[in-house]
Amino acid sequence: MGDRMTPIPFGNLMNWAMTERTKRQTVFGVRKEYKADPAKNLSIFGEKIETPYGPAAGPNTQLAQNIIAAYLAGSRFFELKTVQILDGEDLPVNKP
Structure with missing residues (x-):
């Protein structure tokens, strides 16, 4: 994965998913x-x-295709990061 994430148009994302499914x-x-099972559920935040499962916030889980894959696999609780204005070369922090 590169340092920069770029958005994918919704139509392209849906074509990708439907082509793979076919x-x-x-x-x-x-x-x-x-x-x-509709008879079984949990309560959280009212x-x-x-299910109480889901991906933690991170760059890979922020990608639309990974959010969709996580949901299809049973994740129902998503922790999403806020978008940073400063990123990449603009953020003076060394990446691990």
Whole structure:
């Protein structure tokens, strides 16, 4: 992964997902979509949630295709980072 993330147009993202589904029977690598039992759910922050699982905030999990893949695999709790104005060469911090 590079230092810069660039947005992908929604139409391109959907074409990518649908083409993969047609050719490989997967969506962003997910072979079997999680189906929740509607009789079972949890409560968090006053809302109902199907599962307490999800990706932590990080650059790879911020990509639209990874959010979709995580949801299809059963994630229902997402921790998203805020967008930084300063990034890349503009941010004077060494990356690990």
